[in-house]
Amino acid sequence: MGQVTKVGVLTSGGDAPGMNAAVRAVVRAAIFNKLKVVGIKQGYHGMIQDRMEPMTSKSVSNIIHQGGTILKSARSEGFRTPEGRKKAFENLKKSGVDGLVVIGGDGTFTGARIFSQEYNIPIVGIPGTIDNDLFGTDYTIGYDTALNTVVQAVDKIRDTASAHSRLFFIEVMGRDAGFLALRSGIASGAEAILVPEIDTDFKQLYTFLEKGFNKDKSSSIVLVAEGEKISGGAIHVAERVQKEYPDYDTRVTILGHIQRGGSPTAFDRVTASRMGVSAIEALVDDQKSIMIGLVNKEITHIPFNQALKNKKKLNPSLVELTSILSI
Amino acid sequence: MGQVTKVGVLTSGGDAPGMNAAVRAVVRAAIFNKLKVVGIKQGYHGMIQDRMEPMTSKSVSNIIHQGGTILKSARSEGFRTPEGRKKAFENLKKSGVDGLVVIGGDGTFTGARIFSQEYNIPIVGIPGTIDNDLFGTDYTIGYDTALNTVVQAVDKIRDTASAHSRLFFIEVMGRDAGFLALRSGIASGAEAILVPEIDTDFKQLYTFLEKGFNKDKSSSIVLVAEGEKISGGAIHVAERVQKEYPDYDTRVTILGHIQRGGSPTAFDRVTASRMGVSAIEALVDDQKSIMIGLVNKEITHIPFNQALKNKKKLNPSLVELTSILSI
Amino acid sequence: MGQVTKVGVLTSGGDAPGMNAAVRAVVRAAIFNKLKVVGIKQGYHGMIQDRMEPMTSKSVSNIIHQGGTILKSARSEGFRTPEGRKKAFENLKKSGVDGLVVIGGDGTFTGARIFSQEYNIPIVGIPGTIDNDLFGTDYTIGYDTALNTVVQAVDKIRDTASAHSRLFFIEVMGRDAGFLALRSGIASGAEAILVPEIDTDFKQLYTFLEKGFNKDKSSSIVLVAEGEKISGGAIHVAERVQKEYPDYDTRVTILGHIQRGGSPTAFDRVTASRMGVSAIEALVDDQKSIMIGLVNKEITHIPFNQALKNKKKLNPSLVELTSILSI
Amino acid sequence: MGQVTKVGVLTSGGDAPGMNAAVRAVVRAAIFNKLKVVGIKQGYHGMIQDRMEPMTSKSVSNIIHQGGTILKSARSEGFRTPEGRKKAFENLKKSGVDGLVVIGGDGTFTGARIFSQEYNIPIVGIPGTIDNDLFGTDYTIGYDTALNTVVQAVDKIRDTASAHSRLFFIEVMGRDAGFLALRSGIASGAEAILVPEIDTDFKQLYTFLEKGFNKDKSSSIVLVAEGEKISGGAIHVAERVQKEYPDYDTRVTILGHIQRGGSPTAFDRVTASRMGVSAIEALVDDQKSIMIGLVNKEITHIPFNQALKNKKKLNPSLVELTSILSI
Known part of the structure; x- marks a missing residue:
């Protein structure tokens, strides 16, 4: 392994707004650093299928504001097999690609770590997921946009x-992590927030809702992460509450994939731009098997290994905040 | 019944964006025409409970852009009874209110027609509902905003x-009417649109979806009105399709009450403003038991009776359009 | 001139949101009608430069929601000359294009009319301009989006x-027509609206503004069309008012090209889709030298000649509305 | 000075989105901590004029998402005089207010520091300004919203x-600080960014613009902070460039007060909520003459004195980023 000369960039896993801004930054920073750069379509799947195309500064014009990813994303069963990864490596070799930037979440980085070890190819990861559940970075690309999407929906x-005794249950993404639910709940003034990390205490929820209605609150809004454990999501939570309080008028909204789309916010674009440039600089500086992070506003490097084996925790001061603000 | 001197204005039924713009126009046009004007809170319910307050030009400042309704809306069981309506009339009489403007949908106008007959009080209706299902007007207030809300979500x-073989089912409002689903489906380029007026032909839907996937469409979007008859809404349609095609990746979004909120569009604000002014002018011109309509860009009057007993039909040329545009 | 077999489509003049939705509809309707279809880049300029490319159903996927125009727009000095038009025609002939759909404003249709006469080629126009100043159609594509852009800015x-005695002057597009200023002014609750069609009466404006401040209005907003005649736009109007009332705090916003961009509204997309399909149907039906219009919700045809020589007028009932609503 | 029992809260200086979220948090945290709380209207001006009203949890319902400030803001000449401050203090005393939370920028805190010294009243400041120019906090309330407003306009x-050789000059707020211009410029992919902190090098700008046009860039966007020093804002920069390149088509947009409004982003709402709660906790903990800051995601306290005498600097790594990304 010598100096990197040609970089491949791909997006993998669930779409996150800002991925295009990251791709743009990777491409332009590569060119700025005199490296060649190719886009790999559909993530690891495309690497196996040899779907690569050279990228120029112009290839990434006018994409900074677009949701989704111009490189497309896909899941790849093949890349979980030694044969698949072998084929992928052969394709890279054929094309002369000797360094990779992969944009995605923990599944993406798990694959990257194994591949890097097997074939000694330097890989740098950029965290792109609306869930913000990656250890080693304060923010992942897409999280801020998804937050604003949820908040605008709740608004x-x-x-x-305006009707009395109406209860809205709004399901947001987050199978294992409540970051999106918690922060969007605070920002939208939700009366209660149910997250996977904390088992729902229905007794407490009932007391709380009753109190709200006795105070003549015109309605209450409950944010439910899809990974809520006790009932299993907003529809079931709503059914349970409805059974307990037949007079309440309960309504359910499921935001679904709306949260993965939309034009990225300023914050996500700037973060993606900084991370993209830093990923290239890390490759130029002979780094490998690391994820770029943003910690305390500064760019950091964290080994894939650390990012994968640690779990990010909800900020307890934010959890506490909701009980003060919903009085 | 002589010349109207003091007008009561209320909003009733489901919220619709633009109701505030209509209230503002009613209040200011009343003042412009030297009438007194009071706001009645929570619709007919508040009329029975005597929740009225005098309105000035300033009471309606800075509300033209707000979703919801400052007068609040409510359902009223009481107003369905002769006793409730008697109480309501006594409250109006006590306050000197001798004319009403009611903003809402067909439930609102049904109540208004009976009340007007029983107590010989002139009432003018303004169509406010996101469903656009009222006969006698091309557009109801809130419809254009809801359309844009749905379209932005689908965008x-x-x-x-970007993933292959992914099918999105998005449920939009419309228990009995498919206007919202049809028009937002065209505007968002949906691959298929399921409405209450047309029984879903699943065979045809399957053929269509298969064709799309064979063409290597990366995904398909199906808009489902909540009143879809055969399966009963998006979740059940998705389950049925999933059973037929276990390999497809199906996802469901339920927009719910998001569609009733949001800042009204320019179109809804202008329509609401025109209708509000015209409602007052109609009262000044001794009209009663009519709904204000907007037909071919001009303000019209239609008897409540006609508005209630006729059913608005989907525009067949729009139905046809979808088959041309989704090829 | 026989039956059309291959259609060229172009966009010309100032960008208008919804042009892409129209292009998409033209392309798909052409294919639906078994016609071939090519996209001509950069309007008449590209026709002279022979910038054409075949279009398929897929070429227009995922563009319905995009602002701008994928075909790009340009002004063409060359097309004003017989030589330029000769070259353009030769290019069309070479490519086998025997019918045109042109999307733009009056400059676009003026060129189309002359070209159609000279070379006996059938041309159908689609009105696309944010100014809504075309005779023969209630709405032009882009107008509704621009309205909402202005309204959201004013909001x-x-x-x-909140500060006292503050005066905002907001300049909106419209060199010769005040449609955008008038309707967005009503929708945003502006205190005064200055349009090219009506000479600004500064005395009346002063009286009005004074009245507002005496009523303790916290601020006033004046919409100024860029074609305002007496002072020549918002900056000069503001300077004049400032000189008269040195104590007022006057501020100017110039929206500029923001108004030409943005994702099109539902209304503009549906109108564009209907017009695009109708333009192809008109060509199939042997029509030429006509503009597609939307009049009273129905598609109409109007000769270029009529569209060009008549002038659309401001709706006097809307002009009157502002004086009632700003009390 | 003993334990605080009754808190007054006010907003002062230029409006910033998120001020309402801060007011809500201050009020609810005060109630949560068993303090009484009054809202002071129109900042220091209202303190002198005795415009105070008791606040309850309900007073701040449904305001978290609203732009502007329900307490209104105003400049106060009176508060710069000893007599004015004496009157203000007497009013506070009369009402029993023995602690203050002031939300605003450096002008607000300058007044607060003097007032606190003169009358020994504990005051805690919350940074609310779209300029983000306050030392001692990474982010001020309103900055993130303003960034997104600018970015959406540039989009x-x-x-x-799409036209060739077109140059857009967009003026954004920032008389002395370029934070808004710099970050929104990166997020919107602007070709050049002119800020007050760095003298515009027109030679370099010309070289850069020429390069862009030679590369057949369809257009270039230049963000200009209103405090740009050499020419004095976007109109003058545009005139200068136009004179140098008569063939370019230059256009100017002045965003103006649009940047101060709009519904706050999720980020601004969460920051405002945290700061509002922390301000009350600081008063309860006997703190005075401090500004609440957010540094490295944690709440901090900084003496007014330090916040006022130090100057926040542009992040040099962001300045550098633009030259990499605009290639």
């Missing part, structure tokens, strides 16, 4: 919440 | 639709 | 308008 | 930028 629901 | 989902 | 300014 | 302009 609209609140506009309509 | 975000499309951003993320 | 934000109103949020901040 | 729309870019949509329309």
Whole structure:
């Protein structure tokens, strides 16, 4: 392994707004550093299928504001097999690609770590997922945009919440992590927030909702992460509450993939731009098997290994905040 | 019944963006025409409970852009009874209110027609509902805003639709009417649109979806009105399709009350403003038991009776359009 | 001139949101009608430069929601000359293009009319301009989006308008026509609206503004069309008012090209889709030298000649509305 | 000075989105901590005029998402005089207010520091300004929202930028600080960014613009902070460039007060909520003459004195980023 001369960039896993801004930064920083750069379509799947194309500064014009990813994303069963990874490496070799930037979440980095070890190819990861559940970075690309998408949706629901005894249950993404639910709940003034990390205490929820209605609150909004453990998501939580309080008028909204799309926010674009440039600089500086992070506003490097084996925790001061603000 | 001197204005039924713009126009046009004007809170319910307050030009400052309704809306069981309506009339009489403007949908106008007959009080209706299902007007207040809300949501989902064989089912409002689903489906480029007026032909839907996937479409979006008859909404349609095609990756979004909120569009604000002014002018011109309509860009009057007993039909040329545009 | 077999489509003049939705509809309707279809880049300029490319259903995937125009637009000095038009025609002939759909404003249709006469080629126009100043159609593509852009901008300014005696002058597009200023002014609750069609009466404006400040209005917003005649736009109007009232705090916003961009509204997309399909149907039906219009919700045809020689007028009932609503 | 029992809260200086979220948090945290709380209207001006009203949890319902400030803001000449401050203090005393939370920028804190010294009243400041120019905090409330407002405006302009040799100059706020221009410029992919901190090098700008046009860039966007020193803002920069390159088509947009309005982003709402709660906790903990900051994601306290006498600097790594990304 010598100096990197030609970089491949790919996006993998669930889409996250800002991935395009990261791709743009990777491509332009590569060119700025006199490296060649190719885009690999559909993540590891495309690497196996040899779907690569040279990228120029112009290839990434006018994409900074676009949701989704111009490189497309895909899951790849093949890359979980030694044969698949062998084929992938042969394709890289054929194309002269001797360094990779992979943009995605923990699945993406797990694959990257194994591949890097097997074939001694330097790989740098950029965290792109709306869940913000990656250890080693304060923010992942897409999280801020998804937060704003949820908040704008809840704002609209609140506009309509003039009827008495109405309860809205809004399901947001997050199978294992409640970051999105917690922070969007605070930002939208939700009355209660149910996350995977904390088992729902229905007794407490009932007390709380009753108190709200006795205070003549016109309505209450409950944010439910899809990974809520006790009932298993908003529809089931709503059914349970409805059974307990037949007079309440309960309504369910499931935001679904809306949260993965949309034009990225300023914050996600700047973060993606900084991370993209830093990923190339890390390759130039002979780094490998690391994820770029943003910690305390500064760019950091963290080994894939650390990022994967540690678990990021909810900020307890934010959890506490909700009980103060929803009085 | 002589000349109207003091007008009561209320909003009733489901919230619709633009109701505030209509209230503002009613209040200011009343003042412009030297009438007194009071706001009645929570619709007919508040009329029975005597929740009225005098309105000035300033009471309606800075509300034209707000979703929801400052007068709040509510359902009223009481107003369905002769006793409730008697109480309501006594409250109006006590306050000197001798004319009403009611903003809402067909439930609102049904109540208004009976009340007007029983107590000989002139009432003018303004169509406010996101469903656009009222006969006698091309557009109801809130419809254009809801359309844009749905379209923006579908745009975000499309951003993320890069994976192969993915099927999105998005449920939009419309228990009995498919206007919202049809028009937002065209505007968002949906691959298929399921409405209450047309029984879903699953065979045809399957053929269509298969064709799309064979063409290597990266994903397909199906808009489902909540009143879809055969399966009963998006979740059940998705389950049925999933059973037929276990390999497809199906996802469901339920927009719910998001569609009733949000800042009204320019179109809804202008329509609401025109209708509000016209409602007052109609009262000044001794009209009663009519709904204000917007037909071919001009303000019209239609008797409540006609508005209620006729059913608005989907525009067949729009139905046809979808088959041309989704090829 | 026989039956059309291959259609060329272009966009010309100033960008308008929704042009892409129209291009998509033209392409897909052509294919639906078994016609071949090519996209001509950069309007008439590209026709002279022979910049054409075949279009398929897939070429127009995922563009319905995009602002701008994938075909790009340009002004063409060459097309004003017989030589330029000769070259353009030769290029069309070479490519086998025997019918055109041109999307733009009056400059676009003027060129189309002359070209159609000279070379006996059928041309159908689609009105695309944010100014809505074309005779023969109630709405032009882009107008509704631009309206909402202006209204959202004014909403934000109103949020901040808590200081006393503050006057905001906001310049919107419209060199010769005040449609955008008038309708967005009504929708945003502007205190005064200055349009090219009506000479600004500064005396009346002063009286009005004084009245507002005496009523303790926290601020006033004046929409100024860039074609305002007496002072020549918002900066000069503001200077004049400032000189008269040195104590007022006057601020100017110039929206500029923001108004030409953005994702098109539902209304503009549906209108564009209908017009695009209708343009192809008109060509199939042997029509030429006509503009597609939307009049009273129905598609109409109007000769270029009529569209060009008549002038659309401001709706007097909307002009009157502002004086009622700003009391 | 003993334990605080009754808190007054006010907003002062230019509006910033998120101020309402901060007011809500201050009020609810005060109630949570068993303190009484009053809202002071129109900043220091209202303190002198005795415009105070008791606040309850309900007073701040449904304001978290609203732009502007429900307490209104105003400049106060009176508070610069000893007599004015004496009157203000007497009013506070009369009402029993023995602690203050002031939300605003450096002008606000300068007044607070003097007032606190003169009358020994504990005051805690919350940084609320779109300029983000306060030393001692990474982010001020309103900055993130303003960034997104600018970015969305530039996105729309870019949509329309298909013509060749077109140059857009967009003026954003920032009389003395370029934070808003720099970060929004990176996020919107602007070709050049002119800030007050760095003298504009027109030679370099010309070289850069020429290079862009030679590369057949369809257009270029230059962000200009209003405090740009050499020419004095976007209109003058545009005139200068136009004179040098008469063939370029230059256009100017002045965003103005649009940047101060709009519904706050998730980030601004969460920051405002945290700061509001922390401000009350600081008062309860006997703190005075401090500004609440957010540094490295944690709440900090900084003496007014330090916040006022130090100057925050542009992040040099962001300045450098633009030269890499605009190649």
